[in-house]
Amino acid sequence: MKQGWEIKKLGEVCKVIAGQSPEGKFYNDNRNGLPFYQGKKEYGEKYIGVPTTWTTKVTKEAEANDILMSVRAPVGPINFATQKICIGRGLAAIRATKLIDKEFLYSFLLKHESEIVGNTGAVFNSINKSQIEAIEIPLPPLPEQQRIVSILDQAFAAIATAKANAEQNLNNAKELFESYLQLIIENGKLKIESGDWEEKMIMDIGITQTGTTPKTADKANYGDFIPFIKPADIDITGNGEIRYDNDGISEQGLRNGRKMLSGSILMVCIGATIGKVGFVDRDVSCNQQINTLTVKKEFFPKFFYYALSTKGFFEQVMQNAAQATLPIINKGKWEKLTVSYPKSISEQQSIVANLDALSAETKRLEAIYRQKVLDLEELKKSVLQKAFAGQLKIES
Numbered sequence: 001m002k003q004g005w006e007i008k009k010l011g012e013v014c015k016v017i018a019g020q021s022p023e024g025k026f027y028n029d030n031r032n033g034l035p036f037y038q039g040k041k042e043y044g045e046k047y048i049g050v051p052t053t054w055t056t057k058v059t060k061e062a063e064a065n066d067i068l069m070s071v072r073a074p075v076g077p078i079n080f081a082t083q084k085i086c087i088g089r090g091l092a093a094i095r096a097t098k099l100i101d102k103e104f105l106y107s108f109l110l111k112h113e114s115e116i117v118g119n120t121g122a123v124f125n126s127i128n129k130s131q132i133e134a135i136e137i138p139l140p141p142l143p144e145q146q147r148i149v150s151i152l153d154q155a156f157a158a159i160a161t162a163k164a165n166a167e168q169n170l171n172n173a174k175e176l177f178e179s180y181l182q183l184i185i186e187n188g189k190l191k192i193e194s195g196d197w198e199e200k201m202i203m204d205i206g207i208t209q210t211g212t213t214p215k216t217a218d219k220a221n222y223g224d225f226i227p228f229i230k231p232a233d234i235d236i237t238g239n240g241e242i243r244y245d246n247d248g249i250s251e252q253g254l255r256n257g258r259k260m261l262s263g264s265i266l267m268v269c270i271g272a273t274i275g276k277v278g279f280v281d282r283d284v285s286c287n288q289q290i291n292t293l294t295v296k297k298e299f300f301p302k303f304f305y306y307a308l309s310t311k312g313f314f315e316q317v318m319q320n321a322a323q324a325t326l327p328i329i330n331k332g333k334w335e336k337l338t339v340s341y342p343k344s345i346s347e348q349q350s351i352v353a354n355l356d357a358l359s360a361e362t363k364r365l366e367a368i369y370r371q372k373v374l375d376l377e378e379l380k381k382s383v384l385q386k387a388f389a390g391q392l393k394i395e396s
Contacts, residue, residue: 002140002389004141007136007139008137010132010133010135012099013097013100014094014095014096014100016133017129018071018128018129019059019092020059020087021059021088021089022036027053028053033054033055034054035051035054035083035085036086037086038088038090038091040079040090040091043077046080048080059086061087062081062095064082066093066094067079067093068087068091068092068094069094070091071089071127075125076114076115077113078106094109099142101149103149103152104149107387108388111381111387111388116135152387152392162376163372163376163377167369167373169365170365170366170369174362177355180358181309185310185312185340188341195343196342197340198343199338199341201337201338202339203335203336205296205304208334209260210269211258211260212257214252218252220252221249223250223251225251225254226254226259226284227246227285228249229244229286229290231290234277235278240277242281244284249285257285258286260294261294262282263295264284264301265277265279265304265305265308266279267292269290269331274326274327275313275314277309291335300345300348300352304341306351307339308339313337
């Protein structure tokens with residue numbers, strides 16, 4: 001540890017307030033009383049978000065600039081309070097005294113957010129007031145704390161800018177592909193009058209099916225004979241890929257289910273991910289939340305995967321979906337939706353080749369930008385590590 005630094009327990013330099021929840025009968029959403037926070041649900045990047053609940057009976061209070069720590073799984077995440085609030089059992093407030101800069105304290109707790117452990121080395125499922133007070137912190141003199149905070153602020157601002165740029169580049173890469181795909185299909189529709197393209201219902205392009213689930217009570221239905229696809233297995237990276245190794249069914253299960261041939265297009269037909277599309281490169285079966293299209297031999301299958309992936313087709317899906325608790329489109333309506341395509345199979349193949357090449361380049365760029373985001377997160381951790389090891393260069 002750097003000369004002049006001390007090891008202090010948080011209880012020596014902070015006041016810790018353990019949360020306590022009022023009875024539910026005192027809660028309201030009419031802004032009566034104090035804002036009430038039960039846990040980290042409303043956490044923001046650094047400051048706690050807008051309250052959704054208030055309480056007319058106040059048990060434990062936190063003040064503006066108190067650090068709020070989640071004390072029940074997950075233990076450790078922190079945010080600043082922005083006003084006087086009531087805190088429930090899922091939170092504790094840590095209030096800096098004059099001995100410690102609150103931003104220095106926040107940075108220390110941020111560094112240890114996922115590292116708060118008990119005496120045995122086990123990560124806590126919950127942590128109490130005395131355990132928080134016992135956390136040890138390396139503490140330089142107050143002026144040096146403030147200089148460290150200034151350096152961290154500059155470093156984190158630069159990292160945040162770089163991260164935002166990487167994330168924007170990631171979004172741009174995705175949007176480039178989607179825009180190009182949409183342009184091809186929209187331009188194709190304009191060619192229908194010339195006779196080069198035509199438009200048909202899904203049911204006229206191939207065999208349509210809705211998946212089904214073999215009886216789960218009969219364990220003999222399940223095995224590794226053929227992949228059994230569910231919505232969560234479709235489009236797992238945003239590029240139509242299918243996860244084949246999640247679940248499978250047996251030969252008996254397939255007899256009690258439905259088979260979709262290699263080259264089929266799968267689309268989720270219910271719920272929050274309705275319209276999500278995938279393309280299978282092997283025979284599969286799937287559950288009843290998925291509609292499928294196996295195109296006729298006179299068509300090039302993957303062209304129709306791309307056609308069904310467009311925003312225009314998704315809009316058709318949503319316009320025809322029943323809006324109950326969850327949106328749903330049944331096979332009868334889905335197979336009557338229309339898609340435009342070039343009559344020439346060679347043109348279908350050419351379009352797919354171009355889209356595949358652009359998709360591969362998009363994936364390459366996405367991988368680069370995702371890695372940049374991860375690297376920046378690691379850089380942030382490294383800077384924090386140096387800060388509390390006394391290794392940051394402090395300008396006098």
